[in-house]
Amino acid sequence: MPGGRLTQPERQQIALGLADGLAYAEIARRLDRPTSTVTREVMRNGGPAGYRADLAHRATEHRAQRRKQTPARGTGAGTGRGSSVDEQAYGRDAEAVRAYEETFTTVLMQSGMPKMMARVMACIMISDQGSLTAPELVQRLEVSPASVSKAVAFLESQGLCRRDRAEGRRERYIVDDDVWYESVMASARATAQVTETARQGVGVLGRDTPAGIRLENIARFADFVSESITRAATQARAILTSRPQTADLSGAFDEDPEEEPPAGGAAS
Template sequence: MPGGRLTQQERRQIARGLADGLAYAEIARQLDRPTSTVTREVTRNGGPAGYRADTAHRATEQRAHRKKAAASSRGDRPDAAPQPYGRDAAEVSAYEEVLTNVLLASGAPLMMSRVLAALSISDSGSLTAAELAEHLRVSPASVSKAVAFLETQSMVRRVREGRRERYVVDDDIMHQSMMASARSTAQVAETARRGVPVLGAGSPAGNRLENMARYLEFVSESIERAAEQAHDILYTRAPDLPEENAEKDAPA
């Protein structure tokens, strides 16, 4: 079984397989690769509908370059502070990339996905623009633009600290996101229903819009109801660490 990174030709074969409606397992079999390799490749590069072979290849090369630069930077600072809670820095970095790409595949723009992932994996759930810019190796202006978008989605809020701003992702981020989604869906439903008398209640187009409105209203109400019922789950805390582990693993 071939190992190593996917080649550009293999990525083009993945793209053809997706266009033909093949399952990940079938594409992987044709490539003689594990199914997980294909799944991960597609997920981190736009999903089944947005996957583009050449774009995915360039993105992979850019990620490899960033990792090499980061590794070089860490090498210049051998006394860098250890990760809290006994975490492995490489595993944390790899997970952050996976989370970023899943958010990207769900429809969030790249920089917004990177900012949200960075905030989500921080223990405090908050970072300043300067901290985010340094962590992501981007300009503060890029961070500010991303946060502005995330604010419209009720996923991040700003807190003023003197002359600087701190960006916060609350524990109930998913609840706020679901409620915002429900409101957005309800708005589409209402707009669809307004078109029914315009096009005629007995016409095919009018009937289509009416059914669309009824469907979206049901979905919106279901999301809102489920989100409210599940809200308390977001505030469930894991049992405290044993005292000896807490002293060893907790950040200083």
């Protein structure tokens, strides 16, 4: 499988594949490239509807040139995009870290998060401390302070990050370990709202009518999904604050966490 940056002919093939309605996986197969490479390429250059091969190629060349022109300025947390402490800590490959950050950003965008918000979220998430200040985000992402401020405000409104007072008057933006639990629970609540609304429709349209039956089935499905998500998230929550080698949930999904154990415990 070839490596390195995409060539202009490959980008033209991507554009043709998108025009033909091909899935990312099929385009990647034809190019003998990872699907993630094609997905990241499209999402960072206008998305499926706005992707243009020539513009994408020029944008990539511009980014590469800009990185070459950016001097290394030490290894502090706020030292610029090309030499951040998290990229070089623990013997990491800086290029691999940046490529992964782009992949993570693409996945967040595919879930519905706007591009700048996804970039800020991914940047904070992959930092070892799980938090960054506005100046650090500005330097790492090479964007304006206003862009960072707007993105953080959006993430705060969604409960995905919070602000804390750092050194002096500077604020630090934090993504807590529990954020994915809260996000999943918010999704479960939204699904529960679908259940309630569908059942209201059953009462209006009639339980025995075709429309009423359809809505009742939707309500039953959404109710089951919401309850399952809530139960699973509650049982698995400890994973988020455990080291991978110590998190053991074997058997955690075998019984309802709300149930009391039998009196006297298990027989020996």
